[in-house]
Amino acid sequence: xxxxxxxxxxxxxxxxxxxxxxxxxxxxxLLVDAGLMFPxxxxxxxxxxxxxxxxxxxxxxxxxxxxITHGHEDHTGAIKHVxxxxxxxxxxxPLTRGLLEVKLRDAKLHDRVSLNTINAGDQVAIGPFAVExxxxxxxxxxGVGLGITTPAGLIVHxxxxxxxxxxxxxxxxxxxxxxEFSGRGVLALLSDSTxxxxxxxxxxxxxxxxxxxxxxxxxxxxxxxxxxxxxISRIQxxxxxxxxxxxxxxxxxxxxxxxxxxxxxxxxLTVPEGTIIPTDEALRLxxxxxxxxxxxxxxxxxxxxxxxxxxxxxQFDLIANDTVVLSSHPIPGNExxxxxxxxxxxxxxxxxxxxxxxxxxxxxxASAEEMxxxxxxxxxxxxxxxxxxxxxxxxxxxxxxxVGLPAENISVVENGMILEFEDGKxxxxxRIPGGYVYVDGSGVGDIGPTVMRExxxxxxxxxxxxxxxxNAAGKLLGKPDIISRGFxxxxxxDEMFAAAQEQIALAAARVNGSxxxxxxxxxxxQKALADFFYAELKRRPMIFAFVNEA
Ligand SMILES: [Zn+2]
Ligand SMILES: [Zn+2]
Numbered sequence: 001x002x003x004x005x006x007x008x009x010x011x012x013x014x015x016x017x018x019x020x021x022x023x024x025x026x027x028x029x030l031l032v033d034a035g036l037m038f039p040x041x042x043x044x045x046x047x048x049x050x051x052x053x054x055x056x057x058x059x060x061x062x063x064x065x066x067x068i069t070h071g072h073e074d075h076t077g078a079i080k081h082v083x084x085x086x087x088x089x090x091x092x093x094p095l096t097r098g099l100l101e102v103k104l105r106d107a108k109l110h111d112r113v114s115l116n117t118i119n120a121g122d123q124v125a126i127g128p129f130a131v132e133x134x135x136x137x138x139x140x141x142x143g144v145g146l147g148i149t150t151p152a153g154l155i156v157h158x159x160x161x162x163x164x165x166x167x168x169x170x171x172x173x174x175x176x177x178x179x180e181f182s183g184r185g186v187l188a189l190l191s192d193s194t195x196x197x198x199x200x201x202x203x204x205x206x207x208x209x210x211x212x213x214x215x216x217x218x219x220x221x222x223x224x225x226x227x228x229x230x231x232i233s234r235i236q237x238x239x240x241x242x243x244x245x246x247x248x249x250x251x252x253x254x255x256x257x258x259x260x261x262x263x264x265x266x267x268x269l270t271v272p273e274g275t276i277i278p279t280d281e282a283l284r285l286x287x288x289x290x291x292x293x294x295x296x297x298x299x300x301x302x303x304x305x306x307x308x309x310x311x312x313x314x315q316f317d318l319i320a321n322d323t324v325v326l327s328s329h330p331i332p333g334n335e336x337x338x339x340x341x342x343x344x345x346x347x348x349x350x351x352x353x354x355x356x357x358x359x360x361x362x363x364x365x366a367s368a369e370e371m372x373x374x375x376x377x378x379x380x381x382x383x384x385x386x387x388x389x390x391x392x393x394x395x396x397x398x399x400x401x402x403v404g405l406p407a408e409n410i411s412v413v414e415n416g417m418i419l420e421f422e423d424g425k426x427x428x429x430x431r432i433p434g435g436y437v438y439v440d441g442s443g444v445g446d447i448g449p450t451v452m453r454e455x456x457x458x459x460x461x462x463x464x465x466x467x468x469x470x471n472a473a474g475k476l477l478g479k480p481d482i483i484s485r486g487f488x489x490x491x492x493x494d495e496m497f498a499a500a501q502e503q504i505a506l507a508a509a510r511v512n513g514s515x516x517x518x519x520x521x522x523x524x525x526q527k528a529l530a531d532f533f534y535a536e537l538k539r540r541p542m543i544f545a546f547v548n549e550a
Contacts, residue, residue: 005152005421007190010434011035011051012387014414016194016332017074019387020051021157025150028127029062031088032146032157033069036077036439038298038331045440045455046447050078051415052435056086063088064127069159070143071099071259072230080107081444089114091124093133095142098262099230120144120174134177136161139205139364140232141169141268147177152421153187156378160192160387162363163370166206168233169268175377182379188426189380193388194365196395202367203359208237208327211359216245219351221287221321223247226297226305227328227361229255232263234327234361235293239271242291249275250282252294252304252315283316297328299337309344318348326354327361332389371396372403382426383410384419454542462486463542464533466504466525469550474521476508477550487533487541496536503532518547 003026012019017037023030034053039046056063066088068076079100083090090113092100097117104110118124120135120142132147138160146157156178163173195202215223227234235251242249249271251257260276263269282290296303305324307313318324324345330338345352355361366374375383383405385396393412400410411426413419416434420427438447467481479501484490490497507528511521525545534540 003151005150005155006429007155007188007384007419007421008055008432009386009413009415009417010053010055011037011078011415012074013385013393013417013434014390016387016389016392018049018051018078019075020053020078021190021386022056023129023148023150023155024059024062025128025152027062028064028129029056029059030126030129030131030148031056031063031066031082031086033075034066034078034082035072035074037074037436038300038334039438046438046452047441048077048439049436050081050439050444052433052437053078053082055432056082060086060088064129065124066090067126067131067146068092068096068100069145069157070138071096071140071232072138072160072228075160076100076103079103080109081439083107083109083113089116091116091118091126091131093117093119093142093144094266095140095232095263095268098266099259102258102262118144121177132177134174135171136173137164137167137171137364138162139234140230141171141263147181150421153424154181154184156181156186156189156380157386158189158191158374160194160365161370161374162202162366163373164202164204164206166204168205168236178374178377182377186378186380187421187424188382188384189375189378190384190386191371191374191396192365193371193385193392193396195363195367196371196385196388196392196399198363198367199369200367201369202365203362205233205237205362207359207362208234209240212237212241212325213244214358215323215325215353215360216241216247216291219288219321219323221319221323223291223323223325224305224308224350225291225293225325225327226295227293227326228297229253229259229295231328232259232269235260235263236269236271238291238293238327239269239275243272243275247289247291248277248282248285250277250279250290250292252279252292253296256293256295279315287319287321296341297326297338298331298334299339299341301337305345306341309341309348311348318345318350320349321351322349323351323353325360326352329355329361329363368399371399375400375403375405380405381409381424382421385410385412390414457540457542458486461539461541462488463544464529466529466543466545468504468508468521468525468545468547470508470518470521470547471550474511474518476505480504480525484541487539488537499536500529500532503528518549521545522547 008022010020019035130149145159296305385393
């Protein structure tokens with residue numbers, strides 16, 4: 001059988017986050033990105049989510065290399081989980097590599113992983129794949145897209161991109177390279193869909209500078225800017241504003257401090273000596289002399305911004321005349337938590353500035369017109385929208401049809417759906433697992449859907465514990481104890497719990513004398529109580545009955 005090129009999306013297709021794509025040709029494979037996704041607010045107790053990359057592990061001897069397109073968490077955050085189990089060289093640009101080093105050092109994998117620095121413009125042979133890296137603008141410097149020449153044809157992977165003519169680092173997307181690919185004939189384009197439902201053109205990062213100037217000019221006291229720890233370009237812009245307005249800058253939060261240190265060391269963050277000062281020093285300066293940068297833009301309660309909004313941050317608290325700037329947009333699903341944080345910050349007396357009140361954030365992703373331009377530059381035969389929820393992928397497909405690609409040459413696929421290329425034709429074939437792996441504390445994947453459902457039930461309706469005392473013959477002795485948490489306000493429920501005790505007695509009498517002993521009694525009581533509470537309150541608490549022989 002002739003070998004085929006198989007593209008296997010394992011994450012990021014059908015969702016925002018945990019990007020991962022496998023390129024497979026015969027006995028060789030190449031992995032692109034290893035990202036994480038932050039949990040939505042209904043995923044209780046989950047720290048983060050990584051792709052289900054079982055398929056990669058089953059085929060780990062095939063993996064010739066791992067490319068990380070840029071340093072954002074949704075492309076790097078699963079790297080330690082992959083590198084614990086897969087032995088293949090990693091390729092990344094200098095800044096991305098630096099940020100990966102920070103992660104691998106934390107996971108004590110630093111010595112075991114072979115990290116290879118590549119630069120935009122380089123070409124590297126990885127197994128049967130000739131990979132050309134081209135520069136793309138994004139909200140972090142040193143991002144790349146990929147031109148991958150495979151035995152089946154040339155595939156262009158956009159990475160995360162936008163077409164910014166005035167980016168912070170002065171380095172626009174490599175249009176010439178994209179046009180050059182089209183001259184060679186591109187079999188398929190895989191393109192970032194994050195902003196497919198945004199018309200027009202994503203504003204340049206340059207619009208943020210005057211917005212920050214306004215904030216810095218008008219702020220009567222301290223300025224706190226919250227953004228993602230990996231948004232190096234934004235840290236640069238805040239530092240520039242601090243210099244222009246005579247403020248010192250402090251970075252708070254381990255990940256942001258580490259990332260900034262690495263970016264400075266590698267020359268991707270240039271700040272005059274003495275501008276960045278330690279936090280304790282910044283806190284002693286006059287309020288109008290400092291800007292504090294921190295994380296927590298997604299309303300995470302455990303983040304510094306989340307703690308400040310609730311007055312329980314250890315190192316410092318909000319003070320009068322503080323201006324808080326949220327330099328980010330909520331990731332879909334986080335809107336509610338972000339708005340709650342903003343409301344709390346306002347209640348605590350802070351001035352709060354966020355987009356759309358002022359353009360203090362622009363997206364790092366292309367909007368519809370940029371997507372069209374990319375398709376025109378690359379002129380692919382086939383088109384596959386990547387990086388986005390289903391609505392983004394479908395909209396991106398509509399955009400591709402709008403610019404003239406035939407509908408039958410566009411495939412909207414989600415995680416786990418395999419695309420095959422053979423004889424210049426693309427088709428969707430098998431489906432493999434492409435779901436969530438929950439990371440909870442140090443546990444990876446031991447939290448399954450059952451545990452998540454139980455946590456949901458507990459969070460929604462609480463639990464009830466019933467203690468039954470029985471004699472040796474299995475006959476109920478006295479009234480059972482009922483204890484509940486998170487279910488009803490017990491003092492108001494005396495009457496209902498008394499009725500529940502009667503239901504238990506009735507159920508126990510029915511079981512009495514039957515052969516299946518305490519298990520039968522326990523199950524019958526649990527069921528009777530569940531039915532009773534549902535009839536009373538239309539709620540289903542978790543019910544645990546314990547049978548003790550007296
Ligand atoms: Zn990104
Ligand atoms: Zn991304």
